[in-house]
Amino acid sequence: MSSSPGASKRERALLIFTLLNPMHPDACCILGVREVLNKVITRKKVEHDARQGPVLRAAMIFISTVRSEEEHAALRARLVTCTCKSSIRSHRPVFRPLLEVLELVLFEITSTISDYFMRIGAGKFARVKENTPADARPWPSCIEDVIPAAGGEQEVLMGLMQWAAVPPSGHGVFSLIGALARHWEPFALQVFQRSDLFPLATKHLKQALDSWGRHRDRADQIPFFIGPVTACAQGFFHTLSEIDLPVTLALLLPVYEEMYPIAVDIEPILLGLRRTQNPMDDSRRWFALVRRIRSVVSEGSWVSPNLKKDQPEMADGMGHFAIAFHRMVEIRNRNQCLYIECTTKIHERLSVCSRCGIVRYCSKECLAAAWDAPNNPHKALCKNIAALRTATLLKDDKAWTNTVRDSALHRSPADFADMCTVRGADPDLAAAIWQELVMLTNKKMRFVLGGGEQQMAEVAKGSRLVIDELD
Template structure:
């Protein structure tokens, strides 16, 4: 009896989730014609988020998100559609407007407004709640897209097709046009519309995922001469968080109001550091972003130490050094902060994980398209090369010979064993989780050396790409 009841409950939950996915997809496909209001949207997205977070592993979450290709396709079109500010505002207003019959069972409960601001009247409170609900819905769509792209090799599209499924049910994304239907540049313009409003910082989470997966998008979002989306608007979100903190310092304990906006923006900034236009961008926007960084640094320095705060403070020093064209003392300024919690072994594994995702390891590779190459070095199983020529050049590179690095990584690989090494690169495994497991046999000095070499290679490649004056590095 209990087994039957449990099965019935599972079936109802599956049906409810399917209905929620269908309702959200329908709204995303026809946002200007949708009759579903923000409160109903919120209820459907709560169901979707609950399903995601109840999945036992990251791999299960990824699998679930990938099982909704129609939602993913509708979602990326919805968030990247370029349109005039007037049309965009009209669409948002339509989605925030309520046309519901509150006499219907259960409908009135969905529309019970809640707010931190008791000074608002009922109409203002309802509007405020609708904005919050719409923001949550947008965040849910971004979470699904990010999960679907999680762990994907850059530029490796899901070309497999089922002959029994229509195009909209095929795995997403099939090709660049499926990933960004409006193209990279127009997609950035579409995302920027959403980035302007409340909670707009979350759009940088989407931008980070897309840029990591598809280099043409990365190049499109970094546009001279003003770099409005890439730097200026991102710094405005940081300013908004700090203004709120000045009004109410207790918000520093809130993930939603303080930690997440800052960490999302700095995860995005970390991506930009590896961009070939990073130095030019920092020089162009230095006067704008430097005071923002200085203000944030002062606020974080006064707060109790936490890992994310320490990482952010290090990031601030790196960005400030570039913005002020003062790289000479960057390591001196970052080391005292980083050394409070930073573990060189952790950093080495994190660098290996990043390198393994793609990009030619030959520092003199002429290819700047950002293509990620599937060819892994057969010995170290970490470094990638775009071809035999680059691998041969890297092997005897006078500055960073892959011959030396390869042997160090191969030694680590042998010490960990095949099973642990393979586990290290799975979707479920993070660096922190891997190192938290029972102590593994490894030469920590060798691991630290690997980390230092990879960091130096990254810095060297960035310097070459940006044509940084040598006088500023010494």
């Protein structure tokens, strides 16, 4: 990050004013936004700067506000037309169309907000001392910072989708949608009910690939390939697969025939860029997954992943270990009380069960209720996970946490499966764990949706993918 001087108080005030009132005659154009934004987000230790709060708060409102189709078109036109007053018109010259500048700035805004979500952790908010002035509060310090719209999660998603619906400049929104879904579980539920998001993200990836074919020899065009791939493949698809793999794959089915050739063409490009660019490992993982399930889709063996009784026997235990690992990591990453009938609204990071170190509950009461619950009792699941920890020599809490903590970069499912095999763990134990976790999360989602079993059935309708064959 740059250590150059940051934005002045006047510049920050103008940026915040513009983000909150982008159509006002005194608001600056996208060039003015870009210049001040660069000074704000590229400074060292930016996350410790209390002055970031008002900027990020305004940015979240700007990017998530629902506008009519005409209003949104007028806003885009206003941003790419400089009508700034001479007193503030000190823009550095740019040698690219302003629509491209808009694309880059939107990506910077959404990436910055997404990075903050990743830093603070799922369901967490920054601590604020009592009586702290509004302009001195860090971001996000409350749910209103994350979901600023009166219409809640649904309205925020609609506002974000308005930007996403205009390729190519709206691609950055997908990374924000993924990050917000990981951070705030009620928002994730809204995302999984929108079947139109997957075709839209796929369209952005296709346009990025087409752009690469036309401009691969121009270094200045590389960001216009890497940006959409990072936002859509890594920030959106891969993140959603970590939140809920079965539902993600069910929603992928209608666009799979479009996604597969994209995966085939993009994977080697990403490998070729590894030496000069961010490795984008999570993007490559997503495309590798798309390629691996090709035979399953082609053979018509795409089965609902929700029913334990439909799971076929596997040839060996490696797959069970890998799937168990994937499901445990995904469950641990959720900031959700998994006592099925809990209705508590979550505002802080929940604790994991001290014995299994995987499942989260919002209180001792919920853990006690779940322990001997008639359906999916935690007692049996906890016992199985504890047994797997013992078999893999991971009884120590620190060692277990380091194995299943947030990032998939720390250990891959294949590595975990190899370790389990070497140490003689029981694959039937792993199978029991992941099958129980699938049943538990499906029942929890149905309860959260208010008995919406029909909605879940519609999501999975026509889906015939065998989960065992994925990992």
